[in-house]
Amino acid sequence: GENVEQHPSTLSVQEGDSAVIKCTYSDSASNYFPWYKQELGKRPQLIIDIRSNVGEKKDQRIAVTLNKTAKHFSLHITETQPEDSAVYFCAARTNNDYKLSFGAGTTVTVRA
Amino acid sequence: DGGITQSPKYLFRKEGQNVTLSCEQNLNHDAMYWYRQDPGQGLRLIYYSQIVNDFQKGDIAEGYSVSREKKESFPLTVTSAQKNPTAFYLCASSPGTGPYEQYFGPGTRLTVT
Numbered sequence: 529g530e531n532v533e534q535h536p537s538t539l540s541v542q543e544g545d546s547a548v549i550k551c552t553y554s555d556s557a558s559n560y561f562p563w564y565k566q567e568l569g570k571r572p573q574l575i576i577d578i579r580s581n582v583g584e585k586k587d588q589r590i591a592v593t594l595n596k597t598a599k600h601f602s603l604h605i606t607e608t609q610p611e612d613s614a615v616y617f618c619a620a621r622t623n624n625d626y627k628l629s630f631g632a633g634t635t636v637t638v639r640a
Numbered sequence: 641d642g643g644i645t646q647s648p649k650y651l652f653r654k655e656g657q658n659v660t661l662s663c664e665q666n667l668n669h670d671a672m673y674w675y676r677q678d679p680g681q682g683l684r685l686i687y688y689s690q691i692v693n694d695f696q697k698g699d700i701a702e703g704y705s706v707s708r709e710k711k712e713s714f715p716l717t718v719t720s721a722q723k724n725p726t727a728f729y730l731c732a733s734s735p736g737t738g739p740y741e742q743y744f745g746p747g748t749r750l751t752v753t
Contacts, residue, residue, distance in 0.1 A: 559739060560738070560739035560740075562741060562742070564744075569747075569749075570746070570747075571730060571744040571745060571746050571747055572683070572730070572744050573744070574741050574742075574743075577739075577741065579739045617682065617683065619742075621739070623737060623738055623739070624737055625737060626671050626688060626690050626734070626736065626737055627673075627685060627688060627698075628742055630682055630683045631682070632681075632682045633681075633682045635680075
């Protein structure tokens with residue numbers, strides 16, 4: 529099955545700086561790559577997703593890039609703010625699979 | 641926060657008792673999922689269901705059971721056979737296969753003493 533690895537496990541950035549989280553996947557048939565943000569004690573919520581026919585997608589301060597050849601995708605957060613502090617999970621899924629394969633998560637701390 | 645609900649938010653049980661966690665969705669989604677999350681850890685899949693009256697084991701199904709008698713409902717029973725049941729349990733749903741978002745419920749925090 530699909531195996532998703534996520535790095536780093538923790539990330540501390542100064543407010544205003546950028547944060548980058550990287551994920552690799554194993555199944556070349558994967559074609560859907562969502563990113564979830566989970567605040568302490570809350571549910572994971574989708575912040576951005578990308579499909580395999582697209583190389584990059586942006587939504588305000590958040591962007592995701594996908595390299596299908598290398599089988600990796602990354603989340604970029606620019607101009608970080610304290611409210612960006614949370615755990616971020618990447619995931620991958622193939623077209624015929626009901627399951628999402630999640631990375632282990634990255635705890636992001638934005639220092640004021 | 642409508643769409644997918646879980647109840648109760650907090651649940652306390654004594655060791656040796658079975659307990660059932662509720663999950664309901666009004667999104668008309670075919671697929672539903674149960675995850676377990678331990679403090680500081682990721683999401684581990686317990687069971688998932690693609691359609692009514694059908695479900696499959698996930699990565700950590702031992703000590704858990706589910707049913708899917710209605711499209712809207714996917715209750716999870718934590719049995720006394722589950723060695724370490726204290727955790728945060730998240731239910732989710734999605735339209736089915738393909739590049740679709742998986743929506744999560746607010747979670748149930750189960751404490752067994």
